[in-house]
Amino acid sequence: MSGGKSLAETPITALKGVGDKFAQVLGKLHIATVQDLLFHLPLRYQDRTRVVPIAALAPGMDAVIEGEVRAADVVFGRRRSLLVKLQDNTGTLSLRFFHFTAAQKNRFARGVRIRCYGEARRGAAGLELYHPETEIVGAETSDRPDTLTPVYPLTEGVSQTRLRSLVQQALAMLEHGVTELLPTDALPSTLRYPLAGALQYLHAPPAGADLEQMAEGQHPAQQRLALEELLAHHLSLLELRRSHSAVAAPPLPGDASLERDFLARLPFSLTGAQRRVCAEIAADLEQSRPMMRLLQGDVGAGKTLVAALAALRAMSAGAQVAVMAPTEILAEQHRRNFCGWLEPLGIGVAQITGSLKASERRRQLAAVESGEAQLVVGTHALFQADVSFRNLALVIIDEQHRFGVRQRLELREKGAADGVSGRLQPHQLIMTATPIPRTLAMSAFADLDCSVIDELPPGRQPINTVAISGERRDRVMERVQGAVAEARQAYWVCTLIEDSETLQAQAAETTASELAEALDGVRIALVHGRLKPDEKERVMNAFKAGEVDLLVATTVIEVGVDVPNASLMIIENPERLGLAQLHQLRGRVGRGSIASHCVLLYGTPLSRNGRARLQALRQHSDGFAIAEEDLRLRGPGEILGTRQTGEIEHRVADLQRDAHLLPQVQRIAASAALTEDIRRQLIARWLQNRPRYAEA
Structure with a gap:
């Protein structure tokens, strides 16, 4: 590295093996400098530091196995494959390869000792490793690594092996300078972890590192970087706010x-x-x-x-x-x-x-x-x-x-x-x-x-919410018949996992037909996303006018329908929806002065998470309490809709897990110790100058 440049200024082409063409490929990962590479952090880790006895393997476990080849045969099942039997002093295991050459088959001669790495899965004849990485154990076998092996986010044209090699080069340059941008005294005492040390640890955790702690993002090195990343995002939003304030708007004094x-x-x-x-x-x-x-x-x-x-x-x-x-x-x-x-x-x-x-x-x-x-x-x-x-x-x-x-x-x-x-x-x-x-x-x-x-208009009735198994569907239909007999109206909402309006429409049509047969004298109408807008409007108007008793619908009625006489809402398979969406659907009733009810008609068996969601909905009528519970159960991307817009893309931080850091983030952001230059560098480091449209 020449001229004492910091790693933020050192182009990625300074690394051995990175020419202009490969630099363009790395650009898809937002890696343009050596510092960008160091902040491209692993998604997870593999433990290749120790050999696991075959007898200790469990399905789904990633492990290094060492043993002797007992047989290698080409077998013909649904697909042709190479099956290698491996034995150590605790048991036997199969290695299966669907893509192989004659030379590869010949490597696995009986009696040859090999070391392999892969994920154990259940096979026809016990545990198998599919397409494991293998090497023959001999005089020139490489030593087992003394650090955990990182697994990075990739793009087409970049392999794990090549990226790991580049990161090793970058780590050797760490001493030349990844700038500490946060003053030590601005950090909480538990997070005064040197930045270079945190990066070194996260790219190459030592053997014996607590994988569970790291998977949960709780290691001090991760928390130190999470704090800085949250701060960078926060500063970028404040910058956006400043830029809004810098432009003029017409003052609107009102009349x-x-x-x-x-x-x-x-x-x-x-x-x-x-x-x-x-x-x-x-x-x-x-x-x-x-x-x-x-x-x-x-x-x-x-x-x-x-x-x-x-x-x-x-x-x-x-x-x-x-x-x-x-x-x-x-x-x-x-x-x-x-x-x-x-x-x-x-x-x-x-x-x-x-x-x-x-x-x-x-x-x-x-x-x-x-x-x-x-x-x-x-x-x-x-x-x-x-x-x-x-x-x-x-x-x-x-x-x-x-x-x-x-x-x-x-x-x-x-x-x-x-x-x-x-x-x-x-x-x-x-x-x-x-x-x-x-x-x-x-x-x-x-x-x-x-x-x-945070206040509802007077006269609004609380909505009584009950959860009933789909096996008691007949009782729910009786409730609908009873509500209609009292001149009340009801909704029956059909939900489907498939994100297909056609399938949802079919499910709603089937339900409407079943209900029409079962419910005597009930006027039923159907609304779903496949209807033309004017047809949808005609049905909704008829429901509002009281010409329809029971509206069978997909979740299109989640927003925008206000029928004060509707006092009963049945939501089929509510476990398939998020809490916020269920709360919105429930809000279609209880809009008049009549006591209203919401029936959650769930499918069985109900998962533990599904049970927790329905319980939260029954316990809370306050949307904010429900939102907090939804955040805990599902995470921020679902609630903010960012899976569609890609607005929140944190690399280390997790808004839900690291919420306790946000007050510190706000305190540091307001600190006089953060100069304009430091703010700019933090945003560039973590957002890599990507356009941020955050809630524009």
Whole structure:
């Protein structure tokens, strides 16, 4: 390494065996420098430091075996394979190879001693190793390693062997400098582990290292790096927030008389929580920097009304508002609510969804472009190229986790009018009825201000939740018959593991037919994702109008359906859904003043995890308590929807496991010891300058 460069500045091509072409392959793993390679950490480890006696092997165990070849034969079963019998002084084992050459077969001569490594599996004749790595034990046999063998994330064109070899070169250069960016006194005393030592340990743990502790991410070396990684992500979000604050937004002071007129027309008063949140939003909208606020509220807490008041403030200042929903059903429900509230005040509402006929779409687009439509409700169709706003100043996004982040960015880029000092950004209000646990909000939404509506409107009845085995389905049908006899309505939700709308539709159709045969005089309708939007709307309208007693549906009714007379919800196979989704489905009942019930009709046998989820749903009615339990049982990727958007990709840290580090992360981030240069280097080290759209 020349000129005293740090490893962050040393290109990967400085390593032996890395030319420009291979450097491009490593680039797919975000490895451009030697430091990037050192921070490309193992997924897990193999213990090749000790030979395991054959008798001690168990299925699923990775192990090094040493023994003598007793036989090697080509056998013909469903597939031709080479079967090698290996024996040590404790027992015998088979090695099986489906891909082999004559030369490989000849290596395994009777009496030859070999060492092999692989995973033991149950075979036709006892335990077998499939395609193990093998070497003949002789004078030139390499010594067994004295450290655990790392297994790295790979990409096409990179093998474990080659990557391990490069890491060994990089570890030999550690003394030249991986910069300690965190001052020692900023670290908690238990995590004052030297950075170079932590990297050395994690790439090459010594023989005898506690594999269980490392698998759980609890080794101090892992925790030291987890803290730094969480800090880098946190700093990147704060940076994003700063960049939002640096751009201008149109101040929206609002019109008090228009707001009073709006509230006077409502048949109810706002709850204290709604008033508090409205004040927080109003204070944001008066500023000349973009509001970035996450509005959380349980199902039925009145988020849409709060959004309408925010929209009214923008429109009274002569601006336009866009409301984006994830489904056409929810977009239609929002359109109706907003029309009911705003049209009496002379405010025009437009709708843009994918199912509009061409002529209607042209008419709606013209109303948006001219500014005649001050409020525009729609699905992802809102950010298509032909949608042009005259003066967009507020974007309201419902159920934010259902949209890819780029989609949200594209809507924001439609911007407001050109300001004096360049383009103005619209304000953003992001709503979710999926409560996000505090630990996740601290990390994943550090760039957003959070408001929580933690109070339900008066008169709401608690929902009684029971879990019943599918074997007692007849009793559940009797409950439906009884509810309909009392002029109540009910939902029957079908769930399927398969992510296929066709299969889900078939399951719902079958269930609807069975129920129609079993239930006498009950008017049954069916709604699923395969129906055309206008057909779906026709069915939903009939249900709302009381012309349908029992609505059989897939999970498409999870959001956006409000039928106060529906007081019974049956969810079939609830163990297949996450807690947050079950809580949302349950929230479709209990929307009136009638006592409501939710029946979880589970399949048997029920797994321990499934039992824990259903128990949590029965015990808790508070969405935040359910979200915390969902986080514990399923992890953050499911809750935030990041499996779709790839927003949270931690290499060492785990938001759930390492939540206890987040207060330290916030304290260090606020510390004066972190200069701008250190902040920049931390973000570059851990995010490797990848674009981060975190909750844009």
